[in-house]
Amino acid sequence: MMLSIKDLAVGFRTRRGEVQAVRGISLELAKGETLGIVGESGSGKSVTSFALMRILDAGGSITAGEVTYSGIDLRRASERDLRTIRGREISMIFQNPRAALNPIRKVGHQIEDVLRQHARATRGNAREKAIQALRDVRINDPEARYYAYPFELSGGMCQRIVIALALACDPRLLIADEPTTGLDITTQKAVMDLSQELIRERGMASILITHDLGLAAQYCDRLAVMKDGEIVETGPAEAVFANPQHDYTRRLVEATPRPDASVRSLLPADRRPPELEYTPSDQPLLEVRDLRKTFAGKAGPVHAVKGISFTVNQGQSVGLVGESGCGKSTTSSMLVRLLDPTEGQILYQGNDLAQIPAEQFGKHPLRGDIQLVFQDATDSLNPRHNAGDCIAEPLRRLAGLRGKALRERVEELAELTGLPANLLSRFPHQLSGGQKARVGIARAIALDPKFLILDEPTAALDVSIQAVILNLLADLRARLGMSYLFVSHDLNVVRLLCDEVIVMQDGAIVEAGPAAQVMTAPAHPYTRALLSAAPRPPERVLETEPLAEVQSAL
Amino acid sequence: MTTANPISVPSQGGLWAHLIYVLRDNPVTLLSFGLFAFFIGSALFGPYLVPYDPLATNSAIALQPPNFSHWFGTDNLGRDVFSRVIVATRLDLSISIAAVALSFVIGSVLGAIAGYWGGWLDAVLNRVFDTIMAFPLFVLAMGIVAALGNTIENIVYATAIINIPFYARLVRAEVNIRRESGFALAARLSGNSHWRVLAFHIFPNALPPMMVQVSLNLGWAILNAAGLSFIGLGVRPPEPEWGIMVAQGADFVVSGHWWVALFPGLWLMLAVFTFNLMGDGLRDIVDPRRRT
Numbered sequence: 001m002m003l004s005i006k007d008l009a010v011g012f013r014t015r016r017g018e019v020q021a022v023r024g025i026s027l028e029l030a031k032g033e034t035l036g037i038v039g040e041s042g043s044g045k046s047v048t049s050f051a052l053m054r055i056l057d058a059g060g061s062i063t064a065g066e067v068t069y070s071g072i073d074l075r076r077a078s079e080r081d082l083r084t085i086r087g088r089e090i091s092m093i094f095q096n097p098r099a100a101l102n103p104i105r106k107v108g109h110q111i112e113d114v115l116r117q118h119a120r121a122t123r124g125n126a127r128e129k130a131i132q133a134l135r136d137v138r139i140n141d142p143e144a145r146y147y148a149y150p151f152e153l154s155g156g157m158c159q160r161i162v163i164a165l166a167l168a169c170d171p172r173l174l175i176a177d178e179p180t181t182g183l184d185i186t187t188q189k190a191v192m193d194l195s196q197e198l199i200r201e202r203g204m205a206s207i208l209i210t211h212d213l214g215l216a217a218q219y220c221d222r223l224a225v226m227k228d229g230e231i232v233e234t235g236p237a238e239a240v241f242a243n244p245q246h247d248y249t250r251r252l253v254e255a256t257p258r259p260d261a262s263v264r265s266l267l268p269a270d271r272r273p274p275e276l277e278y279t280p281s282d283q284p285l286l287e288v289r290d291l292r293k294t295f296a297g298k299a300g301p302v303h304a305v306k307g308i309s310f311t312v313n314q315g316q317s318v319g320l321v322g323e324s325g326c327g328k329s330t331t332s333s334m335l336v337r338l339l340d341p342t343e344g345q346i347l348y349q350g351n352d353l354a355q356i357p358a359e360q361f362g363k364h365p366l367r368g369d370i371q372l373v374f375q376d377a378t379d380s381l382n383p384r385h386n387a388g389d390c391i392a393e394p395l396r397r398l399a400g401l402r403g404k405a406l407r408e409r410v411e412e413l414a415e416l417t418g419l420p421a422n423l424l425s426r427f428p429h430q431l432s433g434g435q436k437a438r439v440g441i442a443r444a445i446a447l448d449p450k451f452l453i454l455d456e457p458t459a460a461l462d463v464s465i466q467a468v469i470l471n472l473l474a475d476l477r478a479r480l481g482m483s484y485l486f487v488s489h490d491l492n493v494v495r496l497l498c499d500e501v502i503v504m505q506d507g508a509i510v511e512a513g514p515a516a517q518v519m520t521a522p523a524h525p526y527t528r529a530l531l532s533a534a535p536r537p538p539e540r541v542l543e544t545e546p547l548a549e550v551q552s553a554l
Numbered sequence: 555m556t557t558a559n560p561i562s563v564p565s566q567g568g569l570w571a572h573l574i575y576v577l578r579d580n581p582v583t584l585l586s587f588g589l590f591a592f593f594i595g596s597a598l599f600g601p602y603l604v605p606y607d608p609l610a611t612n613s614a615i616a617l618q619p620p621n622f623s624h625w626f627g628t629d630n631l632g633r634d635v636f637s638r639v640i641v642a643t644r645l646d647l648s649i650s651i652a653a654v655a656l657s658f659v660i661g662s663v664l665g666a667i668a669g670y671w672g673g674w675l676d677a678v679l680n681r682v683f684d685t686i687m688a689f690p691l692f693v694l695a696m697g698i699v700a701a702l703g704n705t706i707e708n709i710v711y712a713t714a715i716i717n718i719p720f721y722a723r724l725v726r727a728e729v730n731i732r733r734e735s736g737f738a739l740a741a742r743l744s745g746n747s748h749w750r751v752l753a754f755h756i757f758p759n760a761l762p763p764m765m766v767q768v769s770l771n772l773g774w775a776i777l778n779a780a781g782l783s784f785i786g787l788g789v790r791p792p793e794p795e796w797g798i799m800v801a802q803g804a805d806f807v808v809s810g811h812w813w814v815a816l817f818p819g820l821w822l823m824l825a826v827f828t829f830n831l832m833g834d835g836l837r838d839i840v841d842p843r844r845r846t
Contacts, residue, residue: 336743
């Protein structure tokens with residue numbers, strides 16, 4: 001065995017005493033094997049990798065167990081020995097490529113640093129080798145990119161540079177910690193395909209740490225599923241995915257959005273309330289006509305949105321899909337009236353909202369009708385206000401509620417969104433991701449909006465929480481009769497809630513139509529690219545029912 | 555003592571419990587708050603508790619070294635140094651607190667406006683602050699006091715003016731990074747005007763780093779006021795004030811009467827020391843994120 005971990009336990013000293021992040025896990029990794037460690041946030045998967053690289057934060061330490069790499073005891077190895085192991089034997093790719101690169105050094109120089117640190121290059125040939133490393137990760141025009149700073153490169157390019165850095169010294173083991181989180185789905189596919197290819201070519205072993213079971217199943221030979229610092233299941237990727245043994249694994253597999261799922265089927269089988277009746281009408285609620293937004297850029301005007309038109313009917317859910325920079329966020333900002341369009345009409349029940357400047361819309365009677373659920377729940381809650389205050393804010397400012405009436409309405413909203421009332425006095429940092437998402441949704445629906453824009457509301461959430469939040473949104477829609485504009489990069493998620501899907505690229509709509517049609521028979525090449533880039537987990541036979549549903553829908 | 559153990563978690567929203575937690579957690583904070591309480595006590599009650607009238611002269615006991623009846627000795631006019639040092643606390647603290655409060659308010663307003671709206675307003679304000687900071691600050695303060703007149707109010711104004719840029723820049727940066735944050739946009743969706751978003755949603759988030767600045771600044775302000783008095787601006791003798799006392803005592807150090815200058819200097823140092831240490835503790839108290 002190349003790497004063997006035996007009964008590894010990692011503890012952190014905190015204000016509340018010692019916290020066990022990893023509780024006695026055992027893993028083995030053979031040469032040339034790819035192992036996926038899958039788990040949700042807080043499961044201890046990253047801590048495991050930090051522990052075996054011995055780069056735990058202050059306060060963290062390995063409390064028990066053994067880590068052996070090719071006969072070397074990593075737990076007892078000296079810092080000097082570890083320095084030669086890190087990078088040359090074992091290297092790591094981190095989650096945020098921009099944070100992993102030094103922002104003020106040219107990327108070529110950063111690769112040279114690593115090469116020379118491990119005596120893989122001399123002053124004379126370092127540049128040549130760095131360029132070769134860039135070429136290996138398929139960067140176009142590596143001679144020119146050698147002189148680029150990280151901020152000049154896209155997220156996918158930065159991750160390629162990080163991979164080049166990690167592979168520069170031909171390590172034998174690569175640990176990738178959420179390497180594609182935050183990247184666009186097509187970029188994710190490109191980066192994952194590339195790293196898989198390089199790993200195979202060089203006969204390296206690798207560990208892929210991810211929250212995305214589908215991604216892990218597609219790229220790994222073996223999976224280890226972690227929960228609360230323990231490994232609950234290990235096995236060959238197909239077997240774990242197709243026939244999960246542990247309850248938790250089954251829940252994860254079910255919660256992973258996939259082409260054949262319905263929103264209810266993401267929930268654990270024993271916790272699926274009956275689906276609520278929901279009937280969109282044919283009456284248009286919001287009509288967007290030739291909407292444009294042009295920003296003044298340094299190098300000429302930037303056309304963020306280039307004249308888009310679509311209609312959202314009352315009670316209908318429309319998905320707006322596209323990758324970063326396609327103009328979907330600009331569109332949602334204009335619709336929610338935080339940003340003035342350059343041109344075009346936003347007809348809401350026949351009134352042209354584009355005529356009212358965003359500055360004045362705050363006091364407009366329709367303000368409460370159009371609301372937004374933010375992408376990042378953490379960022380959207382004021383750190384100095386507790387959950388109750390956050391929900392109460394629109395009620396206080398726009399509905400004029402005070403005292404008992406206000407408190408009752410806040411409690412009602414908390415109940416509606418499934419937020420326990422005793423959490424209302426907590427500050428955002430004391431809430432979990434799912435709870436923060438609920439607070440954000442409660443605030444958005446506080447004024448009974450008719451049109452709700454969901455800006456990637458589940459992008460920052462674990463899949464099991466995402467499943468719960470998507471179901472909550474589906475129930476709220478049925479109960480309150482709201483129309484949704486669901487903005488997302490993930491077609492598989494959008495499809496769960498939406499009847500209609502609009503695909504945007506470079507500020508223009510490239511395809512629009514019923515969700516089932518866009519998903520199964522995409523007309524535009526870009527839509528096809530988006531669909532094929534989604535992680536394709538192995539076929540599974542947990543349920544046949546949803547499959548039949550899709551077929552009948554066609 | 556209470557029975558709560560040191561790692562117990564304060565209850566939600568309990569400011570008092572949180573205060574006790576912060577003080578227990580960090581002994582340095584506890585020490586600084588203890589010293590601060592001592593200085594506040596001296597300022598409030600000192601004049602009524604000191605053994606001698608700080609202005610009463612008695613040439614018969616001039617320049618006595620520290621002894622049991624005069625703990626810090628007496629000065630060249632036979633005034634009790636201990637009484638004078640304690641009584642001076644009120645004046646020195648008032649000057650620094652007034653100056654810091656003034657620069658805090660003005661600096662916050664200007665900095666918040668510059669950070670939130672940006673554009674030409676930001677550029678103009680920044681250049682004004684740059685201009686102020688380009689002067690050697692103590693010399694600028696001297697100039698202001700000399701120009702406006704030799705009074706205590708003018709010391710306060712001068713000290714406030716030289717400190718405004720520090721607050722304004724800090725607030726500007728803190729406001730600027732939160733201007734486009736989700737919660738600021740959410741506040742606008744809730745029907746808040748720009749002013750309300752700025753004042754009630756964004757600005758409070760700048761308070762924790764501001765508290766560190768306030769505390770450090772109180773120390774500087776005391777030094778600044780004492781420095782101005784030392785060179786003969788502002789407070790006039792025979793009024794007890796640490797800066798003047800050090801200035802007057804300096805003449806006697808060469809002749810071996812060290813206590814006349816040492817004790818007011820020591821108090822000055824302790825006060826600055828206290829405020830410098832207090833900063834981190836204040837931030838921990840003001841920041842709700844520390845209340846886990």
